[in-house]
Amino acid sequence: MGEADIHLVLTPHGGVKLARHHVIPGSRLKLFWNTIVEKGRPTAPFVRNLAATAAHYAHNVLPADMAQLAQLAQVYDDTYRHVAGQPLPPGWGVFSQFFFWCPGNLFIGPEGARRLRDPRDDFEEESGGVTGEIRRRYRQTTFNQMMRFITDPPVYQAEGDNAVQRYGNIVIDRTAPWPLRAQDWAPANPPRNPQKWEIGPQRPPVAGGAQPAVGRVTSMTVGGDVPPLRRLMVGEGRHAVIELAVVDTEPGWLCVEHGEAGTRIPLAEVVAWYRERFGAAVPDTLSQAPMRNLVVDVESYPGRQVVVSRASVTFDLAGTSVGLLLTLQGEQATGDDAPMSATDFVLRADAAFPATQGAHAPRVWFTGTIRDRQGHWLFEASWDDTGEGLDARAIIRLLGAAAEHELPPAGLVPDPGGLTFVYDFTQQMFDVSVVAGGDRVARATIPPRA
Structure with a gap:
């Protein structure tokens, strides 16, 4: 070119x-x-x-x-x-x-x-x-x-x-x-001033343009002071202070800091802090889960700050004990003129299921988001293929399928096949989909185990 x-x-x-x-x-x-x-x-x-x-x-x-x-x-x-x-x-x-x-x-x-x-x-x-x-x-x-x-x-x-x-x-x-x-880049549609670009094919013009959701942080000022925070207070008391070390910095652009809290701050206090600061909502059962470790990253930009906490917990999903890595990410506008409503929060999770004997990796991972859908807390996740060497039916067994009728027919399952699941925290049930070429080709429903 x-x-x-x-x-x-x-x-x-x-x-x-x-x-x-x-x-x-x-x-x-x-x-x-x-x-x-x-x-x-x-x-x-x-x-x-x-x-x-x-x-x-x-x-x-x-x-x-x-x-x-x-x-x-x-x-x-x-x-x-x-x-x-x-x-x-x-x-x-x-x-x-x-x-x-x-x-x-x-x-x-x-x-x-x-x-x-x-x-x-x-x-x-x-x-x-x-x-x-x-x-x-x-x-x-x-x-x-x-x-x-x-x-x-x-x-x-x-x-x-x-x-x-x-x-x-x-x-x-x-x-x-x-x-x-x-061919890899297209101008923002509708046009911006100054013009901005995005990865992807060019699309027909959009009349008026999509409006951002109320309260969502959608833009950021370039330039300005971004000093390090040095420490973060999550909760009350001395145990709630997390010391931060600078990992990366670009003057006038960003400052990234990292800290570790171990187990001294209960997960419930971390969730309460995110609820007060970012309007976070987290299932009560998760908030009470015993925590093995907590790390925090703070990303500071001109006019914006992102606080990401990652908690390692053990949790029971439909009768199976899994390692769960929860990511609580809060984002807010900063500065004297920042609107109080300009916040955003997302709850993500990685779930580690113990692999069977003979697998190339000790754990099978699913990664996705946890959100409230009409009063039901759902964990919607996709299989993260780390090379464990298992086929789709074997992985579905790891999720708790114990009977042959709970598995999709072998002839419908590609090898290794893409897998997604929706876990309902209320019903404690997995709804597993086998995906090929972007289409669901098989489905399995796994009830909770006693």
């Missing part, structure tokens, strides 16, 4: 700055690496893999840098821990740059200020329009595994090791970021 094509499609009024966008957000990569090293998990094979691959990356790689990186790969043995204030070993800065700016995790597009839905510090949900859906899903699962480990490292150690291996595959997937292509 030539420069004239880019100018014609993306810069009709004088030019739009371009940027490299992470599919897996950069701050989470940093946090994951720091956590995996802190917990003593093996990373030497990954370092050697990246060192061998970086020489083929399609950008200017200085021979001196490659020599330092090769030297680091030879001596790195999983025991290195950096001490603040001490010089970094030769090659470490080069490794950090390659790790963070891995081409297989980057694509080129309009800068964030000129994108209609820039995810900022979250996963690029729409990146499949650039990378292709198969690669988007692979990176989504890799990101999910990283966050599972960060939330509860002792319990989800295997997920952390799997994420290192998967990111190693991303490292060798490409030698250059996905380039800017006109």
Whole structure:
């Protein structure tokens, strides 16, 4: 694609700055690496893999840098821990740059200020329009595994090791970021001033445009001061103070902080804090669940703040004890003139079912959202294929199916097949769908177990 094509499609009024966008957000990569090293998990094979691959990356790689990186790969043995204030070993800065700016995790597009839905510090949900859906899903699962480990490292150690291996595959997937292509981007419809762009095909004009929901945070100011929060008070008393460390910062753009509270703040107090601050609603049974660990991320932007709490709990779903990772995400406008109603809240969850003997992974994961549907709390989730090596019927058995009539006919179930379920907290029942080509081809209803 030539420069004239880019100018014609993306810069009709004088030019739009371009940027490299992470599919897996950069701050989470940093946090994951720091956590995996802190917990003593093996990373030497990954370092050697990246060192061998970086020489083929399609950008200017200085021979001196490659020599330092090769030297680091030879001596790195999983025991290195950096001490603040001490010089970094030769090659470490080069490794950090390659790790963070891995081409297989980057694509080129309009800068964030000129994108209609820039995810900022979250996963690029729409990146499949650039990378292709198969690669988007692979990176989504890799990101999910990283966050599972960060939330509860002792319990989800295997997920952390799997994420290192998967990111190693991303490292060798490409030698250059996905380039800017006109067919991957479309102007915001209806037009904006200044014009903004989104990933996806161009659509017919929309008369008047869709109106944002009342109270929902829909825009953000670019520029301005974004100082770190340093600590977060969740509840009352000294135990409710969560100390925050800066993970990533860009002056005038964002500040990302991370903190860990362990088990000292009950989940019910965390939920009450989100209810008061963001109008959150959470099923009572979940609010009372015993918590194994709590981590908090605060993303501060000019005019906006996002507080994400991830709680690791054990919970009973239809008679099956599962590991549940709850994500409470609250977003609010900030500043002296911010309307009090400009808040948003979402409740997501990852559910880990213990795999059967012979599976390649210790757990089978489903990920989705929990919401109130006409007085019924529902957990709507999709199977996150982490490579456990099980077919759809075996996974349905893990959800609690005990009788043959509770399973869909074998001839209707593709292998491995996509799976979704809806869990009703009131009826304590699974409604499982087997999906192929975007269509439901089979269904199974699993009643609660005594």
